[in-house]
Amino acid sequence: MIRVPRDFKPLLDDLSAAVAKPQTARRLVLFFAASVLVVGDHTVSAVLRLLSLIEPVNPSTFHRLFSHRRWNATRLAKVVACFVINRFVPHGPIKVVGDETVDGHRGKKVYGKARHRDAVRSSHSHTVFRYGHKWIVLAILVELPYATRPFALPILVALYRDKKTCAAERRRHKTAAEIMCGLLAVLMHWFPERKFIFAGDNAYGTHSMARFAAKHAERLTLVSKIVADANLFEPPPKRKAGKNGRPPVKGRSLPSPEAVAKSGKGGKKMRVRWYGGGWRNVKVFTGVGCWYKSGKGIVSIRWVYVIDLDGTHRNECFFATDPALSPEAIIEMYGGRWNIEITQAECVSRTSLYRLAA
Incomplete structure (x- = not known):
């Protein structure tokens, strides 16, 4: 029998309760506990080799646990999310980050396989494509006292389907940002009394996602x-009273963040946390304005133009849908997004977690 730390027993008990059949629950919990202890690649076969040292196991039984799944993965995700939030973020806003990752899978009969840009192997001058699955991942940032940077713990994972797959199944195609909005909606539904701050890269800095956040401004x-x-x-x-015609949808044009930075007026030097838990000396220009898109309306945002005074990073421009958020908080929140890159690099190289979630 595997002996797990006492602090993890409530999590394993809740996972067991979320599965209808006791035998299936036992196998799932046993597999979960062994996957934490296994060294090297976290594949099903590697976990079963560890379990075989404890008790006789039938490999096909555990493979069918995932291939013929009858348990609700969303219910298990809620159990894990409740455990993480209640233990590590019991009060205040919850910081969450999102990103997409490509898991190579070239088999002819693989469901959902498509040709995706591989962000890890691509650069600004060279693009590398990869056949396989693209996963949209939502993770919670957890800060531990003994660590120099937060940890990104994945909570919800969704498979991106390309236009060809959606057309064949007669379903509406969703972009990565639209899928992420769905995952955030699930998280807000699970925790109606909590507020979330979400950080994502360019793929999630869209006007549609900004409108979604503005619609739920009190929660997101x-x-x-x-x-x-x-x-x-x-x-x-x-x-104006008594004036006919269509009301204006936007006000006067404002200078762009780049134009404000070039003027040099109003800049402020500060030291902020940067990617990987390090620190940077930067010069910051900030302002508040309305982001407008024809036919879609406006979203009030705070923008932050960042000049790296150390000379190692290019200039960046960030924004937040909460104009009351400080420039330091915006920069550090976006810098914390880098931790999900580390999490996904470890998941892709060491485990088949995303494939099992399919």
Whole structure:
């Protein structure tokens, strides 16, 4: 029998209760506990080799545990999310990060396989494509007292389906940002009394996702990148009494973040936390404006233009859908997004977690 730490017993008990059949629950919990202890590749076969040292196991039984799954993965995800949040983030806003990762899988009969850009192997001048699955991952940032940087713990995972697969199944195609909005909606539904701050890269810094965050402004704040020459406007003026015609949807045009930075007025030097838990000396320009898209309306944002004074990083421009958020908080929140890259690199190289979630 595997003896697990006392602190993990409530989690394993809740996981068992979330599965209908006791025998299936026992195998799932046993597999989960062994996967924590196994060294090297966290494949099903590697976990079973460890379990065979404790008790006789039938490999096909555990393989069918995933291939013929009858348990609800979303219910198990809620159990894990409750355990993580109640233990590590019991109070205050919950910081969450999102990203996408490609898991190579070239088999002819693999469901959902498509040709995706591999962000790890690609650069600004060279693009590498890979056949396989693209997973949309939502993780919670957890800060531990003995670590110099937060840890990104994956909570929800969704498979991206390309347009060809969606057309064959007669389903509406969803972008990565739309899928992420769905995952965030699930998380907000599970924890209706909590507020979330989400950080994502350019793929999630879209106007549609900014509108989604603005619609749930009391529960969700989006932090992402925005182009330095973005078109920003003042809020629409109030309509004058007795005036006919269509009311204005935006106010006067504002200088772009890049133009404000080039003017050199209003910049502030500060030291902020950067990628990987390090620190950077930067010069920051910030302002508030309305991000407008024709036919979609406006979203009030705070933008932050960052110049790296150490000379090792290019200039960056971030934004948040909460104008009250400070520039330091926006920069550090986006810098914390890097931790999900580390998590996904370890998952892809060491485990078949995402494939099992399919």
